[in-house]
Amino acid sequence: MTDVVEHHSPHLEDGDLVRHLDGASDHAEQALVEQHLHDCAVCRNRLSVIRRNASGLSALLQAMDYEPSADFTLRSARLYRPAPWQRTWMRVAALIVLGVGLATTVRPVRAWLADRWHDIRVLVERNERAPVSHPGSTALDTPASPGTITFVPTTDVFLIQVTTRQEQGSMTVRAAEVDRVSASIEGPTRDENLVVLPTGLRIQNGRASGANYRLTVPRTLALLLVEIDGAIVMRRPLRGQDDTVEIDLASRPLP
Amino acid sequence: MDLEQLFREHHAALFRYLTRLTGEPDLAEDAAQEAFARLAERPPRDDGHLRAWLFQVATNVVRDGHRSGRRRLALVEERRDRVPMADPSPSPDVAVEREELRAHVRRALEQLSERDRTILLMREEGFSHAEIARAVGTSTKSVGTLIARALNRAAKLLNLDREDLA
Numbered sequence: 001m002t003d004v005v006e007h008h009s010p011h012l013e014d015g016d017l018v019r020h021l022d023g024a025s026d027h028a029e030q031a032l033v034e035q036h037l038h039d040c041a042v043c044r045n046r047l048s049v050i051r052r053n054a055s056g057l058s059a060l061l062q063a064m065d066y067e068p069s070a071d072f073t074l075r076s077a078r079l080y081r082p083a084p085w086q087r088t089w090m091r092v093a094a095l096i097v098l099g100v101g102l103a104t105t106v107r108p109v110r111a112w113l114a115d116r117w118h119d120i121r122v123l124v125e126r127n128e129r130a131p132v133s134h135p136g137s138t139a140l141d142t143p144a145s146p147g148t149i150t151f152v153p154t155t156d157v158f159l160i161q162v163t164t165r166q167e168q169g170s171m172t173v174r175a176a177e178v179d180r181v182s183a184s185i186e187g188p189t190r191d192e193n194l195v196v197l198p199t200g201l202r203i204q205n206g207r208a209s210g211a212n213y214r215l216t217v218p219r220t221l222a223l224l225l226v227e228i229d230g231a232i233v234m235r236r237p238l239r240g241q242d243d244t245v246e247i248d249l250a251s252r253p254l255p
Numbered sequence: 256m257d258l259e260q261l262f263r264e265h266h267a268a269l270f271r272y273l274t275r276l277t278g279e280p281d282l283a284e285d286a287a288q289e290a291f292a293r294l295a296e297r298p299p300r301d302d303g304h305l306r307a308w309l310f311q312v313a314t315n316v317v318r319d320g321h322r323s324g325r326r327r328l329a330l331v332e333e334r335r336d337r338v339p340m341a342d343p344s345p346s347p348d349v350a351v352e353r354e355e356l357r358a359h360v361r362r363a364l365e366q367l368s369e370r371d372r373t374i375l376l377m378r379e380e381g382f383s384h385a386e387i388a389r390a391v392g393t394s395t396k397s398v399g400t401l402i403a404r405a406l407n408r409a410a411k412l413l414n415l416d417r418e419d420l421a
Contacts, residue, residue, distance in 0.1 A: 015400030019398075050406065057379075057410070157392040
């Protein structure tokens, strides 16, 4: 909410008027804006100008629209639907059935599994921690090792989303002369995960985690954003300069 | 997940958004196809924001200049002449006027920053301020101000209104 609602300024800001117009303000803000509009001809006029401009833009945009070719979109949908055998869950189910079948019926396989059980568990745990790519990322590299990831960012504004604050641990973000983002999980790890998003990277962690995270990002990015627990805690324009930021994941959010 | 149903629900809006974003119907259709192909291959875990996800993926496809050769081949076969939505068979004069108008709007949109363009076009498609905020990497609270500024710039470029919104 802007100054006018706190009675520091005589008029509403355009952002307040747009939020009002779009129904994006909360109930209390909506009531205050309506009251102000009732009393203020200047703001009523500005609201009508914004509304008129928005309507004019809509009309012009509609005039430039083309008709999509519906027949061929449906055809393409059929074309690219994964065949049943391609679906992940079916492949996993088939592997489990095959594995259980072999393990229980073939004696040499059973003996081999008993010998290798520890190694198999380690492999499974590593696989669970392997980075996950989001469909929005088009430039994901093969992970160098479990818990690490490199990829080419697709936006100038790069968002690092950390699921939650931790018992301890920190995140170090270095802006350097590189063309890829690289990230790794270090220290005492539990079930942390790195997920590439269309607009950045998500660090999936838990409150009990004590892991540290090291990221290197291209210094050509326009803006670096860090979000923890759904709140933006850092905005840093990089402006082509080398830079290093350390964020304490156990501390309180920055104002 | 019924892909054909999702096509029917979202493809027209996605194509419209992408055409406005790029000014190129063929590229828009290509990017929309790519987004739906990714949806079919690797759908998002959270399907509560499926529409926003589709638009975001398609925007990234456009931004990356991504064109899949394999998929594009499949599209070429059935491509038809594009038909403007307003009037399927305009007279030559009307068609010329419409092309001039389209070029005028296109030039204005191109002069906006990518973020302003995305914000305005997502708003046109009825996305919430929270969804727009996620797409452009900002806070929900600031989206109103960003829309107002972008709208002001667009209005000046398109001569929609002489009154300055500041």
